[in-house]
């Protein structure tokens with residue numbers, strides 16, 4: 001009997017445990033046929049930004065090519081698409097990778113219920129992580145709220161070796177493919193994606209920067225990180241594949257720790273499913289945040305990269321022109337939105353969700369909450385990034401700023417971080433700072449004190 005494999009955020013063939021389970025099942029059943037399905041809800045697809053629409057398009061194109069163009073794509077409500085395909089295939093089993101985020105769980109529950117009506121079983125295996133969220137617990141059985149002890153126990157839990165695609169089956173299309181969803185918006189830049197591209201990116205990163213990742217990963221002006229976040233978010237590569245090649249050198253250890261942040265946030269979200277939008281530390285909900293016309297104007301300046309703070313603006317323009325932002329810069333722009341402009345983190349997280357091609361519900365929400373101070377940051381003090389000093393430190397020659405802010409291209413070296421100090425600094429239309437950082441820093445601390453008193 002044929003099996004259906006429902007591709008989700010695991011758009012790859014290698015190191016795909018759940019896909020291998022479908023193949024093994026089809027072989028055991030005797031007819032060796034597997035239908036690979038991707039189900040897309042067009043309404044949700046059309047609501048995505050151009051960058052995100054085209055990046056899914058590129059991922060599906062690559063996946064289809066690796067399956068001899070036998071990927072079946074169905075448009076409509078996901079449970080309906082999966083059950084119609086399973087019925088057409090005469091399958092009694094649909095296989096998929098188990099999701100642990102709120103939307104993923106809701107989807108798999110709805111699909112499971114729909115299939116049950118037709119006596120078809122949804123078999124969920126593995127996860128998008130090396131260690132499935134929910135596995136690592138404190139000795140008393142409760143989940144971790146702090147990263148470092150989580151990391152230590154995550155590392156102890158360990159993971160299995162990557163697996164190759166099982167052989168001895170054939171793809172088949174029991175139902176007509178409705179084609180890749182057609183993007184309704186322009187891509188602001190050329191987008192490459194897919195499993196083969198992810199594996200090439202990993203190979204290049206190993207040659208280029210992995211060995212001194214510990215030293216260079218924070219430099220915004222250098223290509224010192226792997227740029228694998230999109231591939232990990234969409235499962236074009238599994239973290240097992242990366243972890244299996246790491247030794248215990250300094251660079252490799254720090255890279256493993258970054259992979260573990262992704263796993264930590266997935267675990268935190270599993271145990272706190274409302275934190276994609278709600279405060280992880282509830283007392284921050286009662287903090288004073290700005291709203292109204294002036295706040296809206298400031299938000300607009302932040303979104304478009306026109307705050308007058310070069311490092312913040314370069315980051316926000318990096319987002320709009322590449323769909324990706326360096327991790328250090330994500331922290332700088334997020335801190336600025338919350339602690340200098342006094343806006344709620346959810347506004348920034350929503351803008352990131354719309355524009356990041358590596359959008360991940362757990363890493364985005366908790367990256368924001370960590371920076372806003374209402375998340376899992378274990379630091380005893382309230383971090384407020386100085387957007388100017390961060391520029392001097394992590395873009396020491398000013399190359400990152402000049403690359404994304406052409407109005408500042410005429411200023412040489414690190415001087416680009418304070419253009420207002422130079423006679424011709426703002427000559428090309430770059431704005432003066434919209435706020436005074438030292439005043440807003442004090443204001444932010446004052447608002448923090450208010451909630452400490454209240455709570």
Ligand SMILES: Cc1cc2nc3c(=O)[nH]c(=O)nc-3n(C[C@H](O)[C@H](O)[C@H](O)COP(=O)(O)OP(=O)(O)OC[C@H]3O[C@@H](n4cnc5c(N)ncnc54)[C@H](O)[C@@H]3O)c2cc1C
Nearest residue numbers: 225226227228229258259262327330359360363364367368
């Ligand atoms: C405000 C904010 C929002 C963020 N939103 C997202 C998001 O939507 N999607 C996303 O994948 N990452 C997000 N991150 C985490 C991080 O910025 C990106 O994963 C990283 O910049 C991706 O670049 P890279 O692949 O070159 O990372 P590398 O430095 O090469 O790291 C390797 C991988 O480890 C993981 N990783 C690294 N740092 C972190 C981190 N701090 N938190 C979680 N995972 C991490 C990523 O999967 C990354 O691809 C966010 C961080 C912040 C501060």
